[in-house]
Amino acid sequence: MILTSEVRHRSAQSWEKLLPFLSTSQVRASAFAVGEWFEEACRATGNAGKCYRSALYQEGEPVGWSHPNSNTTELITAWLDLSEMAGTPSERQRYLENAIRYAHQLLSDPVHGFYRGDEVSAHGLAWYWTDDGTYTGGYSMRALGPLLRLNALAPDSRLIDAALSIGNTFLGRQLPNGFVSVVGWCPQRGWLSERNAGSRYLYSVAVFAHLYRLTGDSRYSEAYERSVQAIEATQREDGAFYQHYDPVTLEPTDQSVKPHFFSYLLNAFSEAYPVFGDERLLAVSRHLGDFIVRTYAARHQLPYCLDPVYKADLSGAGSAVTDSAAGMLWLGAETGDVRYRDVGAKLWLEGYLHQPRAPEAPGWHGAIPIGDKRCDLWYATAHVVASRRLLDLI
Numbered sequence: 001m002i003l004t005s006e007v008r009h010r011s012a013q014s015w016e017k018l019l020p021f022l023s024t025s026q027v028r029a030s031a032f033a034v035g036e037w038f039e040e041a042c043r044a045t046g047n048a049g050k051c052y053r054s055a056l057y058q059e060g061e062p063v064g065w066s067h068p069n070s071n072t073t074e075l076i077t078a079w080l081d082l083s084e085m086a087g088t089p090s091e092r093q094r095y096l097e098n099a100i101r102y103a104h105q106l107l108s109d110p111v112h113g114f115y116r117g118d119e120v121s122a123h124g125l126a127w128y129w130t131d132d133g134t135y136t137g138g139y140s141m142r143a144l145g146p147l148l149r150l151n152a153l154a155p156d157s158r159l160i161d162a163a164l165s166i167g168n169t170f171l172g173r174q175l176p177n178g179f180v181s182v183v184g185w186c187p188q189r190g191w192l193s194e195r196n197a198g199s200r201y202l203y204s205v206a207v208f209a210h211l212y213r214l215t216g217d218s219r220y221s222e223a224y225e226r227s228v229q230a231i232e233a234t235q236r237e238d239g240a241f242y243q244h245y246d247p248v249t250l251e252p253t254d255q256s257v258k259p260h261f262f263s264y265l266l267n268a269f270s271e272a273y274p275v276f277g278d279e280r281l282l283a284v285s286r287h288l289g290d291f292i293v294r295t296y297a298a299r300h301q302l303p304y305c306l307d308p309v310y311k312a313d314l315s316g317a318g319s320a321v322t323d324s325a326a327g328m329l330w331l332g333a334e335t336g337d338v339r340y341r342d343v344g345a346k347l348w349l350e351g352y353l354h355q356p357r358a359p360e361a362p363g364w365h366g367a368i369p370i371g372d373k374r375c376d377l378w379y380a381t382a383h384v385v386a387s388r389r390l391l392d393l394i
Helices: 004-021 024-043 074-085 089-108 144-153 157-173 199-215 218-234 259-276 279-299 311-316 325-335 338-353 377-391
Strands: 052-056 064-068 126-129 134-136 374-376
Touching (some): 004 338, 024 089, 074 144, 089 144, 144 199, 157 199, 199 218, 218 259, 279 325, 374 377
Antiparallel strands (some): 052 064, 126 134
């Protein structure tokens, strides 16, 4: 095992080598190119308030778009980051209006946005799998930060109502061990079986932190405390998290590890930590960051999955993912540890190097591909957020 001091020394040298390849203009241009891809993904739906989740690319074929609106509010975060990075008032307003338009679509549709139907226990869940009508807590738990951030810039009582609706549902579904049991709900089948719940559902720690800051309600601080305990109980000794847990026992249901989920966890920790300044949460973040540093050092990439691979992930297991860049850059800035900053910048650069610049090919231009055949909204939004954080470090 490489000594920590040696890793730090190598990381410091690596950062110095990276800097000539990173410039403010380059980072900004990359982020705004992603913004052009967003706009094309919205135009392709025929409704400016929607955005396709995925684009599939085949040689000589039109872009194959799928799943409109199914990744919800990360796009709001990206629009707001682009607005803050924009150089002119008109550009800032353009991106802000895109965020407002997208939020309005989600808030105004009780079926295809945040659920507000007869089943009160599921209120606020995000419409996700648009082809089978499933609502999921995984995507609504990522909505609190974007909704509240947008409300600070463009106040709208519906944004607060949606945030509180999500919070009430999560309070009602939190188990005594701190895990929030909200994998999915649909009108035909009710609450879905959750014997195999993903570790990314630990994102609920950010939901309760945001709502405590908004309301001062002790129910949310108590729920936050239980969430932290669940996080500590499920983190492995090496800093990683298994992909799946039994939500009742918190025992892993298989041995798979999915670094793609690490991006969700780091994002949640970066949102929750400023509310309480909780050193336990920072310690968990550092422990996970150390695992990512070691994995990257050994492989020169962060793979979508690690061995053993869960059966549903076999097709894309070996692909490299860059979506933890923003979380690692946050961790580097928060702790001053150059190792996290170094890996975060390399993950960002990996996305940048594979980003096509082809204005003559809308739907491809500005995308952040997974391999050479597909782009998902999640990776594109993650690249924009990482771009904004990287600008603070170069």
